[in-house]
Amino acid sequence: MLFVIDKSIANALENGTKSNDDVVVAAESIALAHRRGYHLIFAERKTLNTLKECYLLSEVTRHVYARAYQRFPQTGEYRKKFVRRVDVVATESTFELNVEGKCKVIRLSANYISNSSIADETVFLSENQRDIRFYKKLAQAYIFWSGLGKIKLWEILHVSPDLPSSKYWLHVLKVMKIFGSCWSSHPCTDEKSCSCIVAHSLGDKILDAVIKVIQEKSDDEVARMVCELLKPEWENIGEIITAWCCGSSRLSVI
Numbered sequence: 001m002l003f004v005i006d007k008s009i010a011n012a013l014e015n016g017t018k019s020n021d022d023v024v025v026a027a028e029s030i031a032l033a034h035r036r037g038y039h040l041i042f043a044e045r046k047t048l049n050t051l052k053e054c055y056l057l058s059e060v061t062r063h064v065y066a067r068a069y070q071r072f073p074q075t076g077e078y079r080k081k082f083v084r085r086v087d088v089v090a091t092e093s094t095f096e097l098n099v100e101g102k103c104k105v106i107r108l109s110a111n112y113i114s115n116s117s118i119a120d121e122t123v124f125l126s127e128n129q130r131d132i133r134f135y136k137k138l139a140q141a142y143i144f145w146s147g148l149g150k151i152k153l154w155e156i157l158h159v160s161p162d163l164p165s166s167k168y169w170l171h172v173l174k175v176m177k178i179f180g181s182c183w184s185s186h187p188c189t190d191e192k193s194c195s196c197i198v199a200h201s202l203g204d205k206i207l208d209a210v211i212k213v214i215q216e217k218s219d220d221e222v223a224r225m226v227c228e229l230l231k232p233e234w235e236n237i238g239e240i241i242t243a244w245c246c247g248s249s250r251l252s253v254i
Contacts, residue, residue, distance in 0.1 A: 001122065001244055002082050003030050005043035008090040009110065010050035013057075023090055024056050025114035030088065031057075031064040033119040037152065037250040041068055042075045067251060074149075081148055084243035088113055122245050130207055135241055137214045141223040142238025145231075151246045 005027070012023045034041045043051065043065075051057065051065035068075060079085070087107045094109035113119055126132045136153055143151055214222045226234055 002040045002042060002078055002085040002246065003034075003119070004079060004085055004087045005030065005041065005047055005051070006087055006089040007044060007047045009088060010043075010047040010054075012090040012110075013054045014050060022092075022109075022111035022114045026088060026110035026119075027051060027054075027057055028061050029113055029119040031061040033121075034068070034248065035060070035064050035251045036121070037247045038121045039119065039247055040075065040078055040151070042079050043068070045069065045072050048072065064251060078148070078151075081146055082243065083239055086118070122247075124241070124245055130211055133211050133215065134207065135237070137211075137219075137222055138234055139238045139241040139245070140219040141226060142235055142242055144219050144223040145235065146239075146242075148242070151242065152248055153242070153245050 009023055009027060013027070030039070030041060033039045048065055048069040052062050052069055054062065057065075083102050084104045085106070087105055088110060089107060090110050092109055092111055094107055095112060096105075096107040098105045098107060108118070124132070124135070126135065139153055143149075214225075217225070
C-alpha cells in the first residue's frame with residue numbers, strides 16, 4: 001500500500017504533541033514496513049525533512065526517511081498515479097474514506113496505525129498457486145498500463161484452505177443462472193427440479209494453458225495481448241491488487 005504521511009505528523013513531532021506515543025510509534029512502524037519492502041511511503045519534502053531530523057525517532061527510522069527524501073521526485077509520481085492510498089494524520093481516532101479525483105483515500109489517525117497491524121506485510125489469499133501466478137501477472141499488466149514503473153508486488157502470497165469449496169461455486173452458478181438444458185444421457189423429466197450445471201467448455205485445464213503462455217511473456221507483452229474488451233476488467237482487478245500488495249526492495253540501512 002502507498003502510505004502518505006500528512007504534514008500534521010511532522011507538526012506534532014516538532015511541537016512535542018503526542019511525542020512519546022502514537023505519532024512516534026506510527027512513524028516508526030511505517031518506516032520499518034517500508035524498510036522491509038512491505039509498503040511504499042510518500043510525504044512532502046518539508047515533512048520528510050522533519051522526519052529525517054527528528055531526535056524522537058530511532059536512527060534507523062531517520063535513515064529510512066532520509067532515503068525517501070532523496071527519492072522524492074520518484075515517489076511523487078506514485079501519489080499522482082495511484083488510485084488507492086492511505087493518508088496518515090496526527091488527529092485522534094480518525095478513520096475516513098474519501099475520494100480525491102480518481103483516488104480512493106483511506107484516512108487514518110496515528111493512533112489507529114500504532115494500535116493495529118495495517119503496516120505489517122500484506123497477505124494475498126488464493127485457492128491455489130496457479131491463481132496466485134495468474135493474478136500476479138494480471139497486476140503486473142496493470143502496472144505497465146498505468147505507468148507506475150518498476151513497483152514491486154509483495155511476495156507474501158498464500159494459498160488458503162479456507163476459501164469457498166466447489167459446492168459453493170456450484171451454488172453461485174445456479175443463482176446466476178449460468179446453466180442450460182440438461183445434456184445428460186437421461187434428461188431430467190422435471191426442468192424445475194433439474195440440478196444439472198451446464199456450460200460450454202473451454203477445454204481441459206484452461207487456466208494452466210493461459211498461465212503457461214503468459215509466464216513465458218514479459219509484462220509488457222502480456223499487457224499488449226489483452227483485448228480492449230477485457231482490459232477494463234483486468235484494470236479493475238489489477239488496480240486493487242497493486243494498491244494493497246505494492247512495495248519496494250528491502251532497504252539496507254546502516
